[in-house]
Each structure stands twice: as C-alpha cells, then as structure tokens.
Amino acid sequence: MPRNLLPVLALLLGTLFLFFGNGLHGLLLPVRGTHEGYSNEMLGLLGTSWASGFVLGCFLAPALIRRIGHARAFSVFTALIAIVALITGVIVDDIVWVALRAATGFCIAGTSMIIESWLNERATNESRGTIFSFYIAITLIGVVGGQMTLALGDATTQTLFLACGIFYCLAILPTTLSNAATPQPLKAVKLDLPALYRTSPIACFGILLIGIANGAYGTLGAVFGARAGLSQSSVALMMSLTIFAGALAQFPAGRLSDRVDRRLVLAGLSGVAALAGLLVVVTHPFEALHLIPLIIFYGAAANALYPIAVAHANDFAAPEDFVKVSGGLLLLFGIGTIIGPTIGGPIMTLYGPHYLFAVTASAHLAIALYAIFRSRMRAPVPVADRESYATMPMGTTPVSTPEASALDPRATAEDISPEGQPEAAPAEQEGERP
Template sequence: MVRSLLPLSALLLGSAFLLFAGGLNGLILPIRGEAEGFTAVSLGLLGTGWAIGYVAGCLRTPALVAKVGHIRAFGAMCALAAIAVLLSLVLISPLVWIPVRALSGFCFAGAAMIVESWLNERADAASRGRVFGIYTMVNLAATTAGQMVLTLGDARGYLFFVVAAMVYCLALLPTAIFATSTPKPLTSVSLNLRGLWRNSPIAFFAVLMVGISNASFGTLAAVYAARIGLTLSDVALFASVPILAGAAAQIPVGIASDRFDRRIILVVIAALALLADLLFLLGGFTDPASVRVLAALFGATVYAMYPIIVAHANDHAAPGTFIQVSGGLLLVYGIGSIAGPTLAGLAMTSFGASSLFAVTATAHICLILFALLRLRTRAAVATKDKSAFQAAPLARVSTPETAAFAADAAELEADREHSIDASNDRE
C-alpha cells in the first residue's frame, strides 16, 4: 500500500516545491524592485509579463509535451524557471525583469500542467475528489510558506533568489525518480471567446473583471504595503492573509451558491469586495492589525468569486464541455490579468499607493452593474439543473489541466464522448 502511494506523494511534493518557489519568487520581486526604486508602472508590468507567459504556457505546453515527453518537458520548465530567478538577481533592471517574469510564467504554467496530468492519471474515480482536495491544500500551504519565508531575512540580499532557484530545481527530483509511467496527453483548450460569451455573458465578463482585480492586487499588494510603511514581516502577512481567507471562504460561498441564484451570490460577494476597496481607498488605515483585517475581507471575497463564475458557466454549458468551458474561462481570466497590473501601476504612479484599490473598485463596480443587468434579462437556473460547486485553487496558479483534474468521472466521460463526436463531425 505504501509503495503504491509513494509516487502520488512524490508528485504532491514536487507540486509543493513548485508552488513554494513560485510564491517566494512572486513576492520577492516587487519587494526588491520597490527597494531598488522601480516605478509602480514597472512593477505592474511584472504582473503583466507573468500573465502573458502563463497564458502562453497553458496554450503551448500540450504541443511541447507531445513532442518531447512529460519528463523532459518538466525538467526544461523547472531549469528555465530557476535560471529566470537567478537572472533577476544578476541583472537588476525592469528591462530585464519584465521579459524574465514572462519566462517564469510560461515555465510555471507548463510545469504545473505536467504535474497535474500525472496526478490526474494516478487518481481513480473513487479517490479523485480526495486527491484534488489534498492537492489544493498542499499548494495553498506551499504558496503561503514561500511568501512567509521572506520574514526570515533581508530582501535586499541574494539569499531569497538563490533559495527560490534551488527549490525550483528540487521540484525536478520527485518526478524524475518516481514518475515512471507516461500519462495521457495534456489537456488542450482553445480560446473561443465567442462561444464562451454565448454560453454565459455574465461568466465571461465577470471573470475578465476578476482577472483585472485579482492580478492587480496579487502583483502590487506588496508595493502598497511597503509604501504605507509596513515592515517586511507585515508585508508578507499582508500578501498571505488574503489567500488563506479566500480559501476558507469558498466553503460557505459554495454552499450558498448551490442553494440560491449564483448571480445573486456573486453580486453580494462583489459588493463586499467593493466595501473592502473603499475602506482601503478612503479609510487611511496604516496600522498592521487594521490592514490585515481589511486584507482578510478583501481576500475572502475576491478569491471566492472565480469558482462561483466557473460553476455558473457550467450550469449553462452543453454536456461534455466542462473542461472546454472551465479552461476557456481561465484564459479569459488571464487576459484580465494582463491588463490589470499595468492599469494599477499607472494609477499608483499618478495618484499614489491607495489608487491600487481604485482600479479594483472599478472592476468590481463594473461586475456588479453587469450582473444586475443580466439578472433582469435571463432566468435563474433551477437548483436541480445546477452543476456541483467545486472549490478551486487560486486562478493565477490554475491551468486547463486543473479543470480536467477537478472534473469527476462522469464529466470526464462526457467530455471524452463530446470530443469524439466533434472529431467525427469534422471528418
């Protein structure tokens, strides 16, 4: 029994290393960039670069894996990610960091997809939900640990860059040693914007706005915290507390969205997020305790919206299109993530640190208004016709393979049959 579980544990360990390094790298760059005097626009462009690379990785990795195989592709992704971290240390300049961050996003997406494909292959129908839940919790813990390790030293030195590179290399070992069987080809998703809009306009628009909001905060939260005078330890907490709060909020939010119209729940959650935006924007809070409370409210709302949106889209999706719809929405989220950090960086440069939340507030207002409009033009889905709500990892570290991993056996079979039918129709 232990021997049969060892490869699964090794893959989870590899994923934990990957997320630990990603969490550390994602937070050290804005903190170090702020210390080096980079403008908010330059720091925002780091998030834009990451999102561009991440979307490209989600789209191109399946073809790369089909050409060279899972193990070689995973090794290349981890090695390039480690090189990208070290390049950021050797060449401290926005002109270098922005394209290097795009490379990091590409490699991170590709490596995550490959690990998820292995886990998906090894999880049978009876254990799929449990394995996915463990995977989600491992990734949450690893991301948080990667961010919190910054409290142990000085961000202006070389240590944390080297540690992140080392941990990316460590992620190679479990798959190289234990992943002996080659899984099926990776999940490939095309970006069909027109089809996603026809399926659910509110899901399409909402996930775009959430991408703008969440990526803006995820990229520039550390810069905001540093500029209002928080210490390095408090900056790390400010970045980590929203993630933990968002994960905890998914359980009650999921229960509510299964019982009531998901659009109403989405409006309520977005209104609470807007409240957090306005308190940040107008409240003038600078003491660490108050800021952490507001960060928890912000994270509990903004990070709970994405799984509601995916569930609502799948309520309206045709049978056998679960992965296509979920993966497509993730790519639309990526488009929002490309725009958001740049807009927020421009706002912070022109109007000050708190204007980060003017950008997130604008996104949440647009979401609320559009959702209220759709509530008047389309009837709610009957409770019996709803798909099951599924808690999800952060969208910024999810991939199309995550959707395949999260799907239950019936959904996977329906998607497989739908793909076969579509292929026969083309022939």
C-alpha cells in the first residue's frame, strides 16, 4: 500500500472499534429494555431519538468541528459516546435511555463526518475507490462483529455495557497516536429537496420509505426477536444476518440495475422484502430455524435498495450535483428512520411483535407500486449514459453523512479538488495532529 495511505490505516482501525461499539450498544439496549419490561413504544423511541440526534448532528456538528479541529472533535465526540454507553449500564431507566440516545446519535454524526472527510482528504483519484471499499467493509465488519458480541455476555448485567465503553475508548487511540495532519474544515452542502424530487420522484419517495422500514426493523428487530422467544444469541444472529445478507446482495443487485431499468429492480427487491415480511406476519415463526431463512431474504432485499435508489437519482442529475443529491437523499433516509420506530412500537403493542413486519411490508409494497408507476411515466436513461453503481455503507440505520458523498468514486472534479485532495485550511495545515 502506498506510503501516503498509511495514516488511513490508523483511522480505519479507529473506525472499526467505533462501529464495534455502535453495533453492540445499538442491539444491547433493546434487548436489555425488553428484559426490563419497557413498552414497545419506549423501545421504539430509542431509535427515533437516535435518528433525530443523527440528523441534527449532520447540521450542527460541523460548527464544533471547525471550531476545535478534527482531532479534538473526534476525541470529544467519541468520549461522550463512551460516557453515554457506561451511563446506560448504570442508570437503567427508559426515559434516561431515550434522552441519551439522542446524544449518541448526534455524536455519531460528528464522528462519521470527521472520518469521512479525513478519508477523503487522504484519498487520490487512484486510491479513492479502494479507500471507499475499505470504509464500507470496516463499517460492515464493525457493526456485525459488535452485534455478535452480544452472544458472548449477559445483557442483564453491566458487563456488555462496559465492553461498549472499552470499544469506544479504543476507537480514540489510533488517530490520537497518528502524526498525520488533519484535513481542511468541513464544507457546508446546500440541499434542495424540491429540486431533488423533480429530478427523481421515485428516489425521494423510495428512500423515505426505505428509511421507515429500515428504521423500524433496525430499532425494533431485537425487540421482536426477544418477544418472539428467541434466545439472546439467536437475536444477535438474526440482526447480524440481516446486514450481512444485504451486503452480499448489493453487488449482484447493483450490476443488474446497471443493465435494466433501476426502477424495475427497486420494484422487484421491494416485492421480495414485502413478501418476506408478510410471511413472518402470517406464519408467526417462533423458532430461529424457521425465522432465520425469512430474515436472510428480507435483509438481502431490504438493504440492497438504498444504493440502487441513489444510483437512479444520479442517472437523471447533473454530474456536478452528485454530493448535493446524495446528501439530500441521506436526509430523507434519516427522516424515515425517525418515523419508522415511532410507528412500529404502537403497532407491535396493538397486534403483536410479528406485526413489526407489517410496517416494513407496507413500506416496501408502496415502493414497489410507485416504482412500477414511475417506470411507465418516464423512459429510463440509456445504459451507456447511466452513472455507474457503487456499493454504499448503508444498513438498518444511517451510518454515513453527506461527507461520504465526496469520498464516493462517482464524485466528480466539481465535488472535490483536482487529484482528490482539497486545499488545506491555513489554520489546520501544519498545526494540530490527530
């Protein structure tokens, strides 16, 4: 690996520990909350609060990052996340947890923006695709590894909460010990949602609904598993397989969407996700042996939708608007993840835990129907003129910010400076080190 990429290894190592903590803590809270007898509504608010904090952080965190610099801000955000994780293990109270999840979401947005801008600063046109792929892999390994850690401990004790704190503290060390210069201050991305809708109605509508479905499942999937009688290890396996199946499905689904109308691919995948969800509702599988296959099909279809919708939007957008389009769609996804858990909790209380998948199936069915409708309203972009598909670090909840758009290999020279490295800001060019 080229010498100028060595500092990225330290950052990616810190990212791995950060997402290990995210994966474990995000799954631990609903499992422990279910054991404590918290209502579905309160457990749903954990996801709503996290997503609200994340969306708010995408707007407000850059000001703090510009004020104190990337390295200090990363340490501050990560330390706050660690403190929150430890407090949730000490103060077991649903209202306190909901408030603290908003703080976690805010800080995760800040750390993600720092990581993504930092990686973009170190990337060249030649290495951008490799670094972007590594980032996707790291987020996947981190979240899945953290979730599987749940099976190694007892959620009813403080041990796993302590493990979360350890992972977050470890995330600070690699970048703190690195001697690479910090990147330039974050740039604000102006979003225009009405213009984005005119560019691609199905991408806007679809990604909002994808956020609703993924947010509901990402927050309440563990609650469903626990209430359906699955063991703690089976719940961890179920949630991890959802993400892993989605990651494996992205490449073949994306390549198919490069060859046929992406809206038909969206309709087909949404139909598969809706069918898998409806089968869970109708058959009520109470054993992992019967539930896991349906979850694999659900995860493969549901988690492959987001990058295809982004690629479709970019087919109709000007190349220089890539970052603006991706940022707007991410905002819509974040709004959806706020709505999903808020709806899912009461539905589960009224009709039973399996009806969580009635919420996801309704969203996916709406995507399928609207995608078919839109395919009859406008001709697809010719294959030769389409934007190339690329996998994206998107799972059940937002894990990237608008900063990731500049890191994407599809970003153009109008989005980033020549050779992929923006000019360093005078205040940070030679001073602070990570």
